[in-house]
Amino acid sequence: MDLGNDLPTNFTSPPLLPGLVNCVFDVLDKLATPTKIQALSLKYLVEPWTAGQENTPEEDSMAVSTVADRQPYKEYLLASETGSGKSIAYLLPMLQALKVSEVRRLAENAATPIASKRGLNPRALVLAPTHELARQLSATAKALVHEVKLRVLCASRANLPTRPGAEERAAAGKGGRRGSSAGRMKALMSFADDGEMGEFEVKETGPGTPAFPVDVVVGTPMKLMEMVRGRGWDRDVEFAGGPAAIYEMEKREEAKGDLSDADSKDKGPKRRRGRDSIPGVGEWRSSPEMGLSQVEWVIVDEADVLFDSDFQETTRMLLADIAKARGHEVPFITLPIGLLAPAPPKAEPVPLSSRAKEKAKTAEEQETAIAKAPGKAVAKRGPSVITPLNYPFNLLLTSASVPNWLSKYLNAYHPSLLRLVSPNLHHLPKSLKTEWVNWSGGNKSADIERRLRKVWAADAADGLGPGPESLGDMSKVLIFCNKNSHVEDLGTFLEEKGIKNIPLSAKSDTRKRGNSKHLEGFIRLPGRQATEQPLDDWSSSWVADEDAEEEEMLSVKAKAKAAPRALVPIVKQNIEPPAVKNDPMNVPHVMITTSFLSRGLDFSPNVKHVFIVxxxxxxxxxxxxxxxxxxxxxxxxxxxxxxxAGRGSQQSQRIKKQVKALVA
Ligand SMILES: Nc1ncnc2c1ncn2[C@@H]1O[C@H](COP(=O)(O)OP(=O)(O)OP(=O)(O)O)[C@@H](O)[C@H]1O
Known part of the structure; x- marks a missing residue:
């Protein structure tokens, strides 16, 4: 069946709620039209809204059924090339469905407002592999819900201590849970007091404190699991094997060396260092902070990462927990070997030619390889009969790459999943050009510096740059290295040559989990004036949109610091004169990083060049x-x-051919 016929060519109401359409135009542009993947989503995923539905919910409430007797939930895959607008493609149907169902349920139970009943029991979860991406996605979602008044929360590791303080440990007692003995802990969100964007913060509150209502929570699977099961939940897993297992785990992590992006993604279970790994101390657990029984939608962004060998256990455990909380248990199963993602490359990059050999391996050989691979202590065979996983919620997976193993997994466990795929999947975006720089084999950093200067020379020729007559900003450049050590070395080299830069590896001190300031100036923010807006303003737009009822729920301290509505949006004055701001010798125009920033992040249009060195x-x-x-x-x-050219050039020649095949 060709799903690509008669696709909508505009964002209109209906099928979208008027408030959503208005916000789409605010976020994009009044003249914006749907991209291919968005058109597919509008046609097949959006539950159409009909005029009057919002105003006369009583009529609709007649048709509402309960969770138990609803039609089976839907499963979708949205796959299209990078930068093709997948975030809006999945957010729109989800937000619309949440709003429509809220209106219907309100009508069903008009006496009790849904918000006060719900507490910290979101109706949708959006999973992302890094806290940076989670923040950006939640900012986009927030920008879309100004009019429909849904509540979006970014839950990242941010403001929470990584280890309990002495008091908490004493209160918890050995192996105890903090919640039971240290008084009732309720989760409240503090939106303004840390200047960040809707971070999750746990606060001690008296009995009867109203819980804050939230519709959508965005976060990494590990962070969400911590909120669901209580922080430290994964230590049960780690300690199950005793000290020997911890020792083995330490060794495996060390073996990965600095090539690994191990710390870049909030995957789990995690290795705990120092005191935290001492049995006893490591038994500390916090109370759960979030319920799952209301979850109707789960979005798995960057699905091939969240189902890869690093993440899949945590992701699937979370899905199983949601199913259980909703009263339709779906077992957490061991996957058969053929449906597991291959283990990530080890010490050195795997030459591309070996991929073919890898493919040719029989299932038997793969099993042996996995059994021997570090990090896979036991290779278990999964069940020989595969039973599809029917989760009691809508499940939407999305990615710009769908490898064979993921496709097989979906065929086996989600046979009814609807695949919406853009024709350009697995190709470079059409607007992206490629260029090859012939590395002489000498000082590569010097070659990189030369090419950078060429970028800015071309800008200057086009009238861009620091001068008073400037027609616009100088280009920013994102450089990808394989190793963290290369990131640091290149950063130092360029700094010495007078080129300001931000070296950012997964383990950099500057990579703060509590905010995305380390990306400031390089990533795009939602909204028309977004590229000019400082990162701090992400949160303010949301504070402004809270209902009075919700503001009541902010602590006195948070309220005192919250921006009054009239002042929003807050636009900070840029204190740097344009000449300085525009000069790559004064303000970083280069970010050097590894693959951990390559997933999902929407970089500013000023980033016109990516260097792959x-x-x-x-x-x-x-x-x-x-x-x-x-x-x-x-x-x-x-x-x-x-x-x-010359000796050692075969690898690059091979890559060049493969890249050519990606050009649409
Ligand atoms: N219909 C549209 N018209 C113009 N711009 C759009 C449209 N939809 C989305 N965009 C913009 O395109 C950019 C990329 O969108 P998005 O980050 O959702 O892409 P993506 O497909 O998820 O990319 P990736 O695979 O890298 O995660 C964003 O800045 C977004 O605002």
Whole structure:
């Protein structure tokens, strides 16, 4: 069946609620039209709203059924190239369905407002692999709900201590749960007191304190699991094997060395260091902070990452927990070997030619390989008969890459899943150009510096730059390396040459979990004036939109600090004169990083160049790195450094051919 016929060419109401359409135009542009993946979503995913539905919910309430007797929930895959607008493509149907169902349920139970009943029991979860992406997605969702008044929360590791303080441990007692003995803990959100965007914060409150209502929670699977089961839940898993298991785990992590992006993603179970790994101390657990019984929608963004060998256990455990909380238990199963993602590459990048060999391996060989692989102590065979997983909620997976193993997994466990795929999937966006820099084999950093200066020379020729007559901003450049050590070395080299830069590896001290300031100036913020807006303002727009009832629930301290409505949006004055701001020698115009920033993040249109200076580990890795520019139809260029001639050039030649095949 061709799903691509007669697709909508505009965002209109209906099928979308008028408030959603208005916000789409605010976020994008009044003239914006749906991208291909958004058109598919509008046609097949959006539960149409009909005029009057919002105003006369009583009529609709007649048709409402309970969770138990609803039609089976839907399962979808949205797959399209990088920068093609997947976030809005999945947020719109989800937000619309939440609003419509809220209106219907309100009518059903008009006496009790749904918000006060719900507490911290969201109706939708959005999962993302990094806290940076979670923040950006929640900011986009917040920008879409100003008029329909849904509540979106970003839950990141941010404001919570990573280890309990002495008092908490004493209160908890050995192996105890803090909640029971240290008084009742209720979860409240503090939106303004940390200047960040809706961070989750646990506060001690008296009995009867109203819980804050929330519709959508966005976060990493690990953070959400901590909120659901209580922080420290994964230590049961770690300690099940005793000290020997901890020792083995430490060794495995060390073996990954600095090539690994191990700390970049909030996956779990996590290795605990120092005192935290001492049995006894490590038994500390906090109380659960979030219920799952109301969850109607789960979005798995970057699905091939969240189902890969690092994340899949936590992701699937969370899905199983939601099912259980909703009264339809779906067992957490061991996956058969053929449906597991291959283990990530180890010490050195795997030459691309070996991928073919890898593919040719029989299932038997793969099993042996996995059994021997570090990090996989036991290779278990899954059930021989596969029973589809019918989760009692709508499940929407999305990605710009759908590898074979994921496709097989979905065929086996989600046979009724509707796949909405853009024709350009697994290709570079059409607006993205490629360029090859022939690395001489000498000082690569010097080659990179030369190419950077060429970028700005071209800008200057176009009238862009720091001068008073400037027609616009200088380009920003995102550089991808494979190793954290290379990130640091290149950063130092460029700094010495007078080029300001931000070296950001997964383990950088500057990568704060509590905010996204380390990305300031490089990522795009939702809204028309977004690129000019400082990051701090992400939260303020949301504070402004809370109902009076919700404001009541902010602590006195938070309220005192909250911006009065009249002042929002807060636009901070940029104290740097334009000449300085625009000068790559004064303000960083270069960010150097590894693949951990290659997933999902929507970089500013000022990032017109991505430099890939080390051989990409795979073509999937390449697609995601390159796709940080040339987004939403903007022009972009990916510059690939490789040894193109002479000895040792075979690898780069091979990559060049493979990249050519990705050009649409
Ligand atoms: N219909 C549209 N018209 C113009 N711009 C759009 C449209 N839809 C989305 N955009 C913009 O395109 C950019 C990329 O969107 P988004 O981040 O959702 O892409 P994506 O497909 O999820 O990319 P990735 O695979 O890298 O995660 C955003 O800045 C977004 O505001």
């Amino acid at each position: 080390d051989d990409p580990r795979s073509m999937v890795d390449f697609l995601h790195r390159a796709g940080r520019t040339g987004r939403a139809g903007e022009n972009g260029k990916v510059v690939i450094f490789g040894k193109m």
